[in-house]
Every structure is written in C-alpha cells, then in structure tokens.
Amino acid sequence: VKELAEAAAGVLGGPSAATAFQYSGVEGTPELREWIGRHEGVAAERVLVTNGALHSLSLVFDALLDPGDLVAVEDPVYPLALRVLGRSHVTYLPVPTGPDGLDVDALAAALEGGARPKVLYTVPDFHNPTGATLPAPARVRLVELAERYGFTVVADSPYRELRYSGGHVPQLSTGSDRVVRVNSFSKTLGPGLRLGWIVGPPWLLPAVARLRANQDQHPSTLTQAIATALLTTPGRFxxxxxxxxxxxxxxxxxxxxxxxxxxxxxxxxxxxxxxxxxxxxxxxxxxxxxxxxxxxxxxxxxxxxxxxxxxxxxxxxxxxxxxxxxxxxxxxxxxxxxxxxxxxxxxxxx
CATH class of the missing domain: 3.90.1150.10 (Aspartate Aminotransferase, domain 1)
Incomplete structure (x- = not known):
C-alpha cells in the first residue's frame, strides 16, 4: 500500500498528471506494455493489457472458440475458467491433473485416439486447486502436441511469481504460435488494481484487440500509470x-x-x-x-x-x-x- 501510494502521488503530482485521465490505447499504455514485454521476454507488440487474468481469458476464449468446440481442461480445474468457457457453449475433454500437473501422457493418448480440442486451458505454475507445477519436459512436450494437432495452449499463470522453494521452471515457449500466456498483478500488487495481460502470437492479437475495442475500449489509464511508476522504480517489484x-x-x-x-x-x-x-x-x-x-x-x-x-x-x-x-x-x-x-x-x- 505504501509503495502504491507513493507511485500514485508521483503520477498525480507530476507534470503529466492530466494524461493519466485521458483515453488509453486499446492494447494498453506503451510504457506498461514495454515493462511487461521485458518481464515476459517478448516484444511489447505481443502484449495486450487487460482488466485482470479472468478478463484476459474471456477475450482469448471469445476470439478462439465457437459453440460446440472441444476444449481440453485440467481435472480438477479452476472453476471460474469454466464459467467463462460456458458462455461459448463448448464441450470438454477432462485431462487428469495430479502432483506433477497436467498428465501430458493422458492428453497424448486422447489425441491419438481422435480427440481434437481447439484449445487447452492450463494453470502450469502452482495450479489452482492442486498447487502442482508442470515440469519443464512436460511443457516442451505439451507445445509439441499443440503444434502437431493444431490446438492452442492457453497458459494461465497468476501465481508464477510466488515460488518459495524448489527450482525455476521455464514458461511455455512463446516461440510457438500455438501458445498464449495470461498473467496478472492480482497476486503481487493486489487484485483491486484489475490489471492483467495477454502475451499472444501475432495471428491472434488483432482479433483480441478488436473484441476489446468493442467491449470496454481500454484499461484504466490512471491505474496503468500508477502501476508503471511503481514497476519502473529500480528494485521495487x-x-x-x-x-x-x-x-x-x-x-x-x-x-x-x-x-x-x-x-x-x-x-x-x-x-x-x-x-x-x-x-x-x-x-x-x-x-x-x-x-x-x-x-x-x-x-x-x-x-x-x-x-x-x-x-x-x-x-x-x-x-x-x-x-x-x-x-x-x-x-x-x-x-x-x-x-x-x-x-x-x-x-x-x-
């Protein structure tokens, strides 16, 4: 709270305070997109700022899915994602999920048996509800399956920054155009900020941006400015x-x-x-x-x-x-x- 208050005071007391009350771009402010791009290891052009991770999922699912499409989901699964998916009237392929996260062998067997999901939704880092993390080799294989069978992996990772034991596990590679990453500041700076983001492939982001323009137009310019002021203070985040x-x-x-x-x-x-x-x-x-x-x-x-x-x-x-x-x-x-x-x-x- 102290750090956010200082950041807000700097924004509102600075020479460009009035700009924080103007419209923002559909994709978010350039400054925040650049910080997120550096944080995610991608170009800023591949980042779209949203009103939290659930908003990100809503935009991505709306862009990708039609009624009747098959969606592979973890079993057990984050239930609010199902609520969002339900709006698209999809069908489900449950994939067992245990202490090592999504059972990629079970997914591969279903694909070999003829299942053809359009999307796979996963929480690969400290999964909700199991707390499991998908190991690095399984992540590589998951992306290979997505490329072979033509589905899109939507990786939802709001807990990724909260590792307190064990070794680092790389994110699913955005070098593949079958991977979409979703994250937010809800578990680090606070859910009340309602700030999240999508890192997507170039073929998907224009469709997501068009949907976003027809819904809420853009995230709060003021909230983005405050978050950016905090994030760009060296060492603070x-x-x-x-x-x-x-x-x-x-x-x-x-x-x-x-x-x-x-x-x-x-x-x-x-x-x-x-x-x-x-x-x-x-x-x-x-x-x-x-x-x-x-x-x-x-x-x-x-x-x-x-x-x-x-x-x-x-x-x-x-x-x-x-x-x-x-x-x-x-x-x-x-x-x-x-x-x-x-x-x-x-x-x-x-």
Whole structure:
C-alpha cells in the first residue's frame, strides 16, 4: 500500500498528471506494455493489457472458440475458467491433473485416439486447486502436441511469481504460435488494481484487440500509470515479490505442520513449492465433505470441496479439499486447522 501510494502521488503530482485521465490505447499504455514485454521476454507488440487474468481469458476464449468446440481442461480445474468457457457453449475433454500437473501422457493418448480440442486451458505454475507445477519436459512436450494437432495452449499463470522453494521452471515457449500466456498483478500488487495481460502470437492479437475495442475500449489509464511508476522504480517489484514469497512460504510450512499435528494419518497433503493452495486428500471412507464444510462455517473457517473443481465429465475429486493461505495469518493457521479437524471429525472433537 505504501509503495502504491507513493507511485500514485508521483503520477498525480507530476507534470503529466492530466494524461493519466485521458483515453488509453486499446492494447494498453506503451510504457506498461514495454515493462511487461521485458518481464515476459517478448516484444511489447505481443502484449495486450487487460482488466485482470479472468478478463484476459474471456477475450482469448471469445476470439478462439465457437459453440460446440472441444476444449481440453485440467481435472480438477479452476472453476471460474469454466464459467467463462460456458458462455461459448463448448464441450470438454477432462485431462487428469495430479502432483506433477497436467498428465501430458493422458492428453497424448486422447489425441491419438481422435480427440481434437481447439484449445487447452492450463494453470502450469502452482495450479489452482492442486498447487502442482508442470515440469519443464512436460511443457516442451505439451507445445509439441499443440503444434502437431493444431490446438492452442492457453497458459494461465497468476501465481508464477510466488515460488518459495524448489527450482525455476521455464514458461511455455512463446516461440510457438500455438501458445498464449495470461498473467496478472492480482497476486503481487493486489487484485483491486484489475490489471492483467495477454502475451499472444501475432495471428491472434488483432482479433483480441478488436473484441476489446468493442467491449470496454481500454484499461484504466490512471491505474496503468500508477502501476508503471511503481514497476519502473529500480528494485521495487523484486522486493515486493520477494516479501510475498517469504510470507507465503512461511504460511505454507505452517499449514503443512498443523495438518500433521491435528490430523495425523487422516489427511494427506504434499507441500507446494509456491502459490496459495494446498490440495489435501481426506483419507476417510466416503467422507461427506459438503456436511463438513457446513460445520466448518459454524466454527469460523472454510475450505474448498473437491467436487467444486471438477469439470463436466471429470473425476469429481470426491475425497479432496482445497486449503488456501492467501488471507490467513501465520499465527492463525493452527487454529484454522484445529477447526478443520473438528469439522471433519466432530465425533472426536470433545
């Protein structure tokens, strides 16, 4: 907040303050596109600034899809992406997704069997809800499959900056014209800014820009100017993201330790290497997770039920829950997990 306030004061108190209240270009301001281009390792001309990652997905899906098209999605999947896809009246090819992310072997088998998706949607970095990251070799193979079978990979990576353990994994290569990357500042500078971006191939961006011009015309010029002032202050974005990684790393470790202490042998969870989510398997026989969630609400905590993240035709994730660390302070995590344990096993809580 302090850094954004300083950036805003610099914009509004500077000699070009009035320009921050004028119209912007459809693709975003040149200064912000240039920063994002450097950050993504692409030319600024391949960047279009949006009102957040979900807006990016909406534009890309609207540009690419027609009713009845087949879309490959992860199982489990980020449910708001399904909501956006549903507007295009598409059909779904669920692809199993586990501790190593999207099962590229399963996708290849479906393609070899005749499936022909037009788009594959994936969250390759610290996946929502599983927290998994797609390994580098699988990313290379995924792009090869896209080029061979003619589908477009839409890679949604809003958590990419939040790695707190493990080694760096390269992004899906934009050297392929079958790859679209989507990202946002929501998980680094704040979701209230409503600033995201698309990095797309030259054949796609003109169509996306035309759609955008007919909808909201452009992102907020003022918000773009404030973000650019912060981002172009040397070292500031790096420090903010480093602080975020340290914060979420501590929370993730505290959550994993609390699960082991409060639910030994009853919940299985792999600590993520980054991001905001832990995907936990409840080891009870046929747990009623919806009833458990209702009990959790009365106790003052919450979790995501696995079935909420299942695409049409998917597995249903009947024994999984998603736990989030985005808004729970480290010192409150043990209390939250204690309430979770009581919600899952009320018979042993007293």
């Amino acid at each position: 790096d420090r903010i993201t480093a602080d975020a990684r340290a914060l979420y790393g501590r929370r993730a470790r505290a959550l994993h330790e609390a699960l082991g202490a409060a639910l030994p042998g009853r919940v299985e969870a792999v600590p993520p290497e980054g991001g905001l989510f832990v995907w936990a398997k409840v080891l009870d026989d046929a747990p009623d997770l919806h009833a458990a969630r209702a009990r959790a609400h009365t106790l003052g905590t919450d979790f995501g039920v696995g079935s909420h993240f299942s695409p049409p035709g998917g597995s249903g994730s009947p024994v999984h829950i998603r736990l989030g660390i985005g808004a729970v302070a480290e010192h409150d995590i043990a209390t939250a997990v204690g309430r979770l344990a009581e919600a899952l096993h009320p018979e042993t809580a007293r």
